Amino acid sequence: xxxxxxxxxxxxxxxxxxxxxxxxxxxxxxxxxxxxxxxxxxxxxxxxxxxxxxxxxxxxxxxxxxxxxxxxxxxxxxxxxxxxxxxxxxxxxxxxxxxxxxxxxxxxxxxxxxxxxxxxxxxxxxxxxxxxxxxxxxxxxxxxxxxxxxxxxxx
Amino acid sequence: xxxxxxxxxxxxxxxxxxxxxxxxxxxxxxxxxxxxxxxxxxxxxxxxxxxxxxxxxxxxxxxxxxxxxxxxxxxxxxxxxxxxxxxxxxxxxxxxxxxxxxxxxxxxxxxxxxxxxxxxxxxxxxxxxxxxxxxxxxxxxxxxxxxxxxxxxxxxxxxxxxxxxxxxxxxxxxxxxxxxxxxxxxxxxxxxxxxxxxxxxxxxxxxxxxxxxxxxxxxxxxxxxxxxxxxxxxxxxxxxxxxxxxxxxxxxxxxxxxxxxxxxxxxxxxxxxxxxxxxxxxxxxxxxxxxxxxxxxxxxxxxxxxxxxxxxxxxxxxxxxxxxxxxxxxxxxxxxxxxxxxxxxxxxxxxxxxxxxxxxxxxxxxxxxxxxxxxxxxxxxxxxxxxxxxxxxxxxxxxxxxxxxxxxxxxxxxxxxxxxxxxxxxxxxxxxxxxxxxxxxxxxxxxxxxxxxxxxxxxxxxxxxxxxxxxxxxxxxxxxxxxxxxxxxxxxxxxxxxxxxxxxxxxxxxxxxxxxxxxxxxxxxxxxxxxxxxxxxxxxxxxxxxxxxxxxxxxxxxxxxxxxxxxxxxxxxxxxxxxxxxxxxxxxxxxxxxxxxxxxxxxxxxxxxxxxxxxxxxxxxxxxxxxxxxxxxxxxxxxxxxxxxxxxxxxxxxxxxxxxxxxxxxxxxxxxxxxxxxxxxxxxxxxxxxxxxxxxxxxxxxxxxxxxxxxxxxxxxxxxxxxxxxxxxxxxxxxxxxxxxxxxxxxxxxxxxxxxxxxxxxxxxxxxxxxxxxxxxxxxxxxxxxxx
Numbered sequence: 001x002x003x004x005x006x007x008x009x010x011x012x013x014x015x016x017x018x019x020x021x022x023x024x025x026x027x028x029x030x031x032x033x034x035x036x037x038x039x040x041x042x043x044x045x046x047x048x049x050x051x052x053x054x055x056x057x058x059x060x061x062x063x064x065x066x067x068x069x070x071x072x073x074x075x076x077x078x079x080x081x082x083x084x085x086x087x088x089x090x091x092x093x094x095x096x097x098x099x100x101x102x103x104x105x106x107x108x109x110x111x112x113x114x115x116x117x118x119x120x121x122x123x124x125x126x127x128x129x130x131x132x133x134x135x136x137x138x139x140x141x142x143x144x145x146x147x148x149x150x151x152x153x154x155x
Numbered sequence: 156x157x158x159x160x161x162x163x164x165x166x167x168x169x170x171x172x173x174x175x176x177x178x179x180x181x182x183x184x185x186x187x188x189x190x191x192x193x194x195x196x197x198x199x200x201x202x203x204x205x206x207x208x209x210x211x212x213x214x215x216x217x218x219x220x221x222x223x224x225x226x227x228x229x230x231x232x233x234x235x236x237x238x239x240x241x242x243x244x245x246x247x248x249x250x251x252x253x254x255x256x257x258x259x260x261x262x263x264x265x266x267x268x269x270x271x272x273x274x275x276x277x278x279x280x281x282x283x284x285x286x287x288x289x290x291x292x293x294x295x296x297x298x299x300x301x302x303x304x305x306x307x308x309x310x311x312x313x314x315x316x317x318x319x320x321x322x323x324x325x326x327x328x329x330x331x332x333x334x335x336x337x338x339x340x341x342x343x344x345x346x347x348x349x350x351x352x353x354x355x356x357x358x359x360x361x362x363x364x365x366x367x368x369x370x371x372x373x374x375x376x377x378x379x380x381x382x383x384x385x386x387x388x389x390x391x392x393x394x395x396x397x398x399x400x401x402x403x404x405x406x407x408x409x410x411x412x413x414x415x416x417x418x419x420x421x422x423x424x425x426x427x428x429x430x431x432x433x434x435x436x437x438x439x440x441x442x443x444x445x446x447x448x449x450x451x452x453x454x455x456x457x458x459x460x461x462x463x464x465x466x467x468x469x470x471x472x473x474x475x476x477x478x479x480x481x482x483x484x485x486x487x488x489x490x491x492x493x494x495x496x497x498x499x500x501x502x503x504x505x506x507x508x509x510x511x512x513x514x515x516x517x518x519x520x521x522x523x524x525x526x527x528x529x530x531x532x533x534x535x536x537x538x539x540x541x542x543x544x545x546x547x548x549x550x551x552x553x554x555x556x557x558x559x560x561x562x563x564x565x566x567x568x569x570x571x572x573x574x575x576x577x578x579x580x581x582x583x584x585x586x587x588x589x590x591x592x593x594x595x596x597x598x599x600x601x602x603x604x605x606x607x608x609x610x611x612x613x614x615x616x617x618x619x620x621x622x623x624x625x626x627x628x629x630x631x632x633x634x635x636x637x638x639x640x641x642x643x644x645x646x647x648x649x650x651x652x653x654x655x656x657x658x659x660x661x662x663x664x665x666x667x668x669x670x671x672x673x674x675x676x677x678x679x680x681x682x683x684x685x686x687x688x689x690x691x692x693x694x695x696x697x698x699x700x701x702x703x704x705x706x707x708x709x710x711x712x713x714x715x716x717x718x719x720x721x722x723x724x725x726x727x728x729x730x731x732x733x734x735x736x737x738x739x740x741x742x743x744x745x746x747x748x749x750x751x752x753x754x755x756x757x758x759x760x761x762x763x764x765x766x767x768x769x770x771x772x773x774x775x776x777x778x779x780x781x782x783x784x785x786x787x788x789x790x791x792x793x794x795x796x797x798x799x800x801x802x803x804x805x806x807x808x809x810x811x812x813x814x815x816x817x818x819x820x821x822x823x824x825x826x827x828x829x830x831x832x833x834x835x836x837x838x839x840x841x842x843x844x845x846x847x848x849x850x851x852x853x854x855x856x857x858x859x860x861x862x863x864x865x866x867x868x869x870x871x872x873x874x875x876x877x878x879x880x881x882x883x884x885x886x887x888x889x890x891x892x893x894x895x896x897x898x899x900x901x902x903x904x905x906x907x908x909x910x911x912x913x914x915x916x917x918x919x920x921x922x923x924x925x926x927x928x929x930x931x932x933x934x935x936x937x938x939x940x941x942x943x
Contacts, residue, residue: 018278034185035178037408039356040441044864047356075178088176092168095833099663100175101357101408107176126873133864135356135409136663138836138901139872 004068008033009077017064023057024048026064027074035075035104039133046132049105049112050074056112058131075104078111086152087111087145096145098136106132106142114150122147162676163892166829170682171667180406183360183375188434191362192221194424195280196437197270197287198446199262202296202518202857203309206260206289209270214286219279222431223287224271226257229426235417236391237483240634241321241492241514249321249514252312254482256392256419256426262291263311263481264518265859266446268419273427273435296857300455300476300515311481311516318516320479321488325496325572326509334470334507338461342544348532349927350453350478350851352867353525355662357408358439359448363424367432371399374425378404379414379660380700385692386637387417387485393425397692400425404690407662411841412524413448414662415702416485420447445862450851451525453478454491454532458540466548466555470507471499473536477514477522484523488514493633494529494621500570501537502581502617502795503559508571518857524702526841526902527620534618538907539924542614546918552911553589556617557582563885574621576793579821583883585617585797588819591879592799600801610804611814612916615797616908622896623708623792623887640787641705642697643713645674645721647780649766651759653678653685658698659710660690664898665830666706672826673711673892677718679745680758696783704896707826708792708887715891716784724780725761731772732756732764792887792895796820798839800908804916809935811847811913816905818880823887823895831897835880838901844870845902846909850928868928917941 005014008031015030027033027050038060039047048060051073079085087110090096097103106129113120113128120128125146126139134142161167174180211223234253241249253259258267270287274280295308302308303318310316335341362375372395378384381402388402389395407414420437427435439447455476461469477491496510527534545555560581561568568576589595597613604611624630627638644656655674659666667687675682688694701710722742729747730737733754741750748755764771765780801814818835825831848868852860861867886893906927913925913934921941925934 020278028185032187033178034182035180037182037357038184039358039408040864042441042863042865044869045356045441075176079177082173082177084176091176092172095169095829097169097172097175098665098833098837099355099357099409100171100180100406101182101355103175104178122877123873126875129872133356133869133871135354135411135841135869136837137833138838138840138878139870139875140836140877141833143872143877 002065004064006067006069007071009073019065021064022060023062023064023067024059027059033074033076037101037104039102044133046109047102047105049108049132051108051112056109075108085111087114087149090145090149090152094141094145094148096137096141102132102134106134110146110149113146114153118150118154120150161672161682163672163826165672165827167668167672167682167827169665169668170671171665182357182406182408183362183377184438186362186375188362188364191434191436192273192275192431193277193280194271194273194427194435194437195277195284196268196420197272197284197289199258199265199267199269201262201291201293202265203294204262204291205294206258206262206269207292208290210288211270214272214283217279217283217286219275220283221273221275224427226255226259229256232256232422232426233392235419236387237488238485238636239489240636241323241488242634243321244324249488250315251483252314256422264520265857266520267481271423271427273431296518298517298519298853298855298857300478300517303515303517304513311518315516320514320516322513323492324511328509331470331472331507331509335459335461335472338469339464340462340544340548342460342540342547344540344543344924345457346539346924347926348452348454348456348535349845351451351525351845351849352445352851353411353413353448353451354869355409355411355413358441358444359414359418359420360438361421361424362434362436363428364434365429371401372425373401373403374421375403376421377407377414379407379410379662379702380698381660381690381692382658382698383700384417384421388422388425392422401693403693404660410662411526412451412528412702416449416523441864442862445859445867446520449484449521449523450480451522452532453522456536458536460540460544462544462548466550466558468503468505468559471505473499473510475510475512477512478519479514479516480519480521481516482521484521487521487523489634490524490529495533497572497574498530498533498619498621499537500572502561502619504561506571519853526838527899528703530620530899531903531906534616534903535907538616539910542911543923552615553585553594556585575790577790577888578885579793579795580883580885581617581795584795584819584821587881587883588615588797588799588817591819591881592801592815592817594799604803610806610916611801612912613799613801614908614911614915615799616904616911617797618900618904619793619795620899620903621791622704622794623788623890624703624705625791626789627787638787639699640785641699641709641713642783642785643710643717644696644781644783645717647721647762649763651684651762653680654688655685655714656688656695657710657714658695658700659706660701664701664706669707669826669830670711670714673714674718677715678758704794704898707892707894708890708896709786709788711892711894712890713784713786716786717782720782720784721780724776724782727772727776728761728764729756732770789889792823794820794822794895794897794900796900796904798904798908800905800912802909802912802916804913804934806938809931809938811929811934813843813876813909815876816878818878818901818904819883820897820900821883821885822897823884824893825882832880834897835901836878838899839878839905840870840875841902842905843875843909846906846927846929848874848928
């Protein structure tokens with residue numbers, strides 16, 4: 001079995017894995033970081049979004065070995081301890097989540113969106129979240145949250 | 156009422172959010188038990204087939220495989236029960252075929268479970284599942300409901316050779332027919348209410364665990380109602396008594412009805428854990444969810460409305476075919492009957508209503524309640540046929556509704572379809588919605604759109620729903636096999652913190668905030684001191700769970716009843732401590748006071764005294780401060796509202812853009828407006844999704860063509876506009892909080908508003924109806940057909 005090594009949330013991790021192990025399986029099952037979720041099997045829903053080398057990636061669509069040597073950030077690594085990243089705070093402030101299942105992937109996508117486009121319009125936010133499905137909120141409050149979160153990240 | 160910022164009516168930010176936004180939620184699939192194994196289910200690739208043999212020998216020999224189970228391993232157990240009996244018009248009971256845990260000799264839908272492979276890892280179980288050889292002989296598939304009844308290619312069940320589950324009716328047909336004979340105008344509409352897949356974002360998951368030391372079973376499961384699962388699986392399927400079975404549903408990632416039902420996989424992992432002596436986890440993947448989660452809607456309906464020359468409704472007559480799928484899911488029979496036909500009065504004074512429902516077995520996934528459950532189907536029927544009538548009679552759609560509204564001074568109002576509405580003000584919500592959407596200004600917007608080559612339309616929908624499910628005696632008389640009350644325990648701990656144990660389950664609704672607001676308000680305590688506990692049969696006395704927008708109206712009422720008992724006992728303790736009569740003690744803002752004096756004692760001191768009873772009236776009171784209440788509602792609640800949708804259609808492509816949607820709802824009193832608005836937003840998108848995007852499509856062979864997110868069109872952020880919502884309030888008259896429930900309204904009210912708007916946009920071309928989902932192809936074809 002191949003060995004993979006990567007940095008996850010600042011920690012160096014290394015493990016022997018079955019070659020077909022997906023990055024999301026490595027994160028959830030080997031590292032017990034269960035904030036990253038699996039909501040589909042066709043790379044559509046975005047519940048599994050993490051950052052790989054600083055960019056959003058669907059961790060269900062990468063093999064763990066493809067992330068060998070990479071720096072990975074999951075929802076658990078977005079903020080320290082009990083602090084909140086501005087995007088996390090914005091989701092709470094705007095009631096941008098209900099069941100919470102899509103939320104980690106949604107927040108990780110939103111952070112990536114705001115990095116690329118620090119002052120997005122409503123239409124740009126909606127287009128930018130096209131790869132993340134939420135069944136609870138109707139997106140209305142997510143869109144508000146992302147606008148506030150982006151403003152918070154601008155500082 | 157306490158006026159602290161955390162009390163009733165405040166926009167308190169959700170207390171549950173922190174764990175979710177930090178990635179610390181605890182969903183079932185996040186749990187790993189020691190020595191846990193993984194189950195993968197071998198499912199039928201055929202819609203209808205005889206199972207000749209199952210050869211699992213190769214699979215059993217593969218690496219890591221612990222066990223392969225087939226139907227033989229489940230022979231000792233019962234089938235999955237149906238919770239609601241519906242009788243035929245002639246009084247005979249519905250046909251209720253066995254729903255085996257694993258298929259017994261025959262498979263009846265693609266996805267029907269046939270065998271279970273259990274291995275040390277999920278990958279090993281998957282590999283071995285591929286090696287299970289099942290020999291099938293295909294049978295003709297029953298897919299189309301009309302054909303299933305009139306010219307059946309096969310019988311889904313031998314007990315129902317014509318595929319009819321029941322033929323049920325409500326109302327007196329002869330009287331209704333007579334009203335039609337004398338009508339100035341009759342409007343007729345035939346339509347399909349499209350089949351949907353609920354698609355909670357968290358796929359279902361279940362872990363079975365068995366403790367050999369004491370014979371206790373634990374089932375961790377993605378359920379909206381763990382006590383109901385304990386009852387159904389324990390009593391009817393596996394014969395495990397309640398005290399030996401714990402069902403725990405921790406964080407659950409959305410339900411929308413699909414996680415009400417008792418599913419085969421829950422029984423499978425419970426049995427398997429005992430057989431192999433290790434915990435067994437099954438996690439659905441998304442395609443498996445499409446093939447095994449109960450679907451929703453799927454009605455084929457003919458509706459006729461009789462009117463007098465002024466547009467007053469004289470009678471409504473409808474025939475519906477309702478798809479049950481291959482087996483009767485837990486609540487399936489009641490959805491097209493008692494949750495559909497009884498809502499056909501809507502907000503109107505239609506004096507005579509007749510509805511015939513034929514429920515049909517097909518070789519498709521079982522169909523059951525999905526957000527709204529019967530009420531969206533009733534609302535769509537009524538609001539589409541009324542809109543068509545208005546257009547035919549050249550009466551403004553808002554005006555024709557106003558002419559027929561039940562008036563505020565006519566409550567309580569007995570409808571001709573069994574319900575008694577307690578309160579409402581339909582003009583208030585309609586007026587608010589029309590004003591907010593600038594209904595009067597549509598002509599100018601249509602003209603402006605036309606200058607850009609677009610067709611603009613506006614549509615409205617006035618819905619009512621029966622929520623707060625349900626008075627047990629009433630539903631019992633209608634065939635429900637359970638009571639539908641709710642339970643709550645308030646445990647005041649010695650240091651004054653409060654544990655609220657509720658039978659309602661939260662899977663996105665925000666109970667941990669809303670319920671805590673109610674208790675904080677009533678006990679005058681800081682919300683931080685109040686913990687809402689739900690989802691675990693080991694911790695909560697009892698419960699019937701969350702569905703039918705019942706949590707605040709029934710679960711909240713149970714909490715209030717338990718709080719009342721706490722206050723009553725607290726007054727006696729306080730009276731003793733203050734050497735006063737309990738009758739003279741009042742409770743205000745967290746203080747027990749002797750009326751007319753300055754004597755008072757705080758809630759925390761009374762709590763401590765209850766547990767340290769050194770100075771306590773032990774001769775008349777027990778120590779401790781914990782009370783349980785069960786609340787059985789006196790009636791349903793009747794949320795109602797008006798939705799206005801505005802669309803723009805590109806006639807060249809058939810693409811529909813939703814430009815705006817305004818929702819004006821009457822949910823009675825509101826505990827947390829922020830959460831209520833969020834519920835409406837989510838419902839609106841599910842309703843707009845039904846109207847424009849979503850459909851579970853079967854081909855003629857019974858293959859589900861839309862079994863992934865590449866094929867089933869889920870609404871995404873860029874498909875939707877932002878919404879405006881407002882609330883008008885008439886308080887429910889028969890529960891202590893005056894609340895009606897808000898969870899389903901958005902999904903109920905929005906589909907006809909969208910389709911009415913599209914038809915309005917296309918009416919100048921002569922289009923009278925477009926079927927849901929109104930995809931570009933359907934809209935374009937309707938335009939082309941109208942041109943001919």
